[in-house]
Amino acid sequence: MKELILNLIEQGKYADVREKIVHMNVVDIAQLFEELDHQKLIIVFRILPKEIASGVFSYIPNELQKFIIEYITDKEIKNILDELFFDDTIDFLEEMPSNIVKKVIKNTDEETRKLINQFLNYPEDSAGSIMTIEFVDLKKEMSVRQAIQHIKETGVDKETINTCYVIDNKRKLEGVISIRKLILSEDSIILKDIMERDVVYINTYDDQEKIASLFKKYDFLSMPVVDQECRLVGIVTIDDIIDIIDQENTEDFQKMAAIQPSEKEYLKTSSLVLAKHRIIWLLILMISATITGRIIRKYDNVLQSVLVLTSFIPMLMDTGGNAGSQSSALIIRGLALGDINLKDVLKVLWKEIKVGFLVGLVLSSVNFIRLFCFEKTELLISVTVTITLFFTVLFAKVVGGILPIMAKKLRIDPAIMASPLITTIVDAVVLIIYFSIATWLLGI
């Protein structure tokens, strides 16, 4: 299909293109657009019916949106804006430079302009910035027949009609009712007798992470957003939440790898920006790692006497780091999903002690057999390494399990307490354990 259309475009058969393309899903058309050169893209965009054009517009990358807006006439901009859902308009304006925003805003009426400015002022990642204003509002005195009639009259401009919201004359939220309930109820029933009153709602300033967790908890398709006076001002829909879940997860992956989080795709980010996002944590961690250097220098008499001890340092450090980041990864994820709470700190501590004991025992036994039996390492040195390994694993597990929870308690993002930072902490302690045991056992 795609090849066929690309061919038709190549041959300039735009009437045929239009006929084929209008039956495609707008997401697929958007994907097709990314493969066109700019001149052809404008031609194809212009032959689309305006409701399809605006749908496609909301799915193409920001650069193409910018290019199209720069190129088309004010009249055409107005057509797109008329069809675009309000949250998609805001999403797109948030990513545009100010000249484009101005060009767009001058094509809207006074009221829309006010609304756009208000929405652009909501904090990033707040309910206000992701909600849409195109929802169905009903009155509780309406009958089911009246409600459905109201939906028939206004529904075409709404982002969803699947859930409808019941408000009073001051726009205060009083209940919700699903289209399913409406369809399955008798025409004469009055909404107030069948609407749900126990409505879960969010505030315009609530953070998107909180919103996502409510969606997950209640399996909602949309949620009402109210302002400080409990007036219904918008709704958030599930499709935006899915993007947010991915985005929050990506942020956690980045933080856990000691990168400053960024929403932008890797391939679309310049090397300079990528480098900038990575360098700060690397610097911090590099400087902290010099503590381990100090510890080694402090014990250089031990190393001087038994140089072979040096060769076990990497293995001890790596195993400690890995053991610690296993624990921290599980705890950070558990905290993010709400499976683990601050009050579980003692449970986690006790679990990690048990796990650390078991894992430490197995690893150090295998290590002892390898060192003493296979590599014929001296007994006392084998024992030193083995005991160190056991305590390393135990310590790493406990630190990896507890630090993320402590961070959360101190209102620091737990994801910061991931692999790299845990590794740095564990490294220093491992060396102190190692040299202490060596001094004591080898009598240096």
Next chain:
Amino acid sequence: MKELILNLIEQGKYADVREKIVHMNVVDIAQLFEELDHQKLIIVFRILPKEIASGVFSYIPNELQKFIIEYITDKEIKNILDELFFDDTIDFLEEMPSNIVKKVIKNTDEETRKLINQFLNYPEDSAGSIMTIEFVDLKKEMSVRQAIQHIKETGVDKETINTCYVIDNKRKLEGVISIRKLILSEDSIILKDIMERDVVYINTYDDQEKIASLFKKYDFLSMPVVDQECRLVGIVTIDDIIDIIDQENTEDFQKMAAIQPSEKEYLKTSSLVLAKHRIIWLLILMISATITGRIIRKYDNVLQSVLVLTSFIPMLMDTGGNAGSQSSALIIRGLALGDINLKDVLKVLWKEIKVGFLVGLVLSSVNFIRLFCFEKTELLISVTVTITLFFTVLFAKVVGGILPIMAKKLRIDPAIMASPLITTIVDAVVLIIYFSIATWLLGI
């Protein structure tokens, strides 16, 4: 509210409990159940109206489901099953021991029994295992009025009516139509004139990861599932997809921290199982880390001459590991989200070379200033450490960027190529670079 109800239960005022509880969201009732002792739980469960009881049942943890099924009568089991959506039945049965499954199945009719067995046989994580059979099917010859009448008659048993599916007499999928379109269209219009024919569907054996990415791409609320003969056999709904997205992300977090993935919550997993999931990778990585030991022993003449070189090993290794895992985390995530593809390997390589160059330059300059100017380290030693650091970062970035893509090419899960494995590889190379430069510069 919750305290109030817990109090009423404590006082045995079950009539009041019932009156309050039926107005609550089933998710909140399920949460309340987790705080009750088993005896009270059964009493409260039994006073719930059956449609609420089954809703609550689908949201409580597996242990409580098991307990309830063991306790209640066959008649009560039948009541729950009648109300439970089919995908929730399957989800629950999949987690139950065989005696419970038997007890449940014997309370179903012949046809349901067959269906349950068929569904339990679909591969885990396939569309078949997560789909539900309660969807609205329409015929293309129906008018809008007939379609809505059909929905009114059958909709109460359907998991969703928001999207309806048009099938022919052989149950082959011919189109989809949303309830929105039906409501907003004239009563007399025939479905075949307004249904969407370009239907995106999935096969019963498709993997849930693929399904999730289609949902994300098209912003669907549900998707049709067809069998080998293109017959519509079920639908997958967005609420299940959100759980799957979380689950896939959790798996990636676990793999990237060198843990065997598990779906079970941390606090609900025994220490023995946790230890088992962590030990294999720790063993593999510990054994591989002995290679670094060999390298150090090979160069022990270098260390013997200039013992202070030892003290920089941890810093070099840590920085290399961190630099590498930054890159691998970004690439693994990009591959998972589909932002990066196999064909981008050269782009990634080039980007990581540039980033590695920049980051390496900054880090090694800071390091040189610190060593030579502040810590008064000997010039040649400072230079050795600085040059090693530069190449370490560059190498780590390239390896971290490329290995996940190569893994994917070899059909190995890229998440395996995360932090721990990259660290182990980078460590060995760092040491070789370090000692080679030291030998050459310091003339040992």
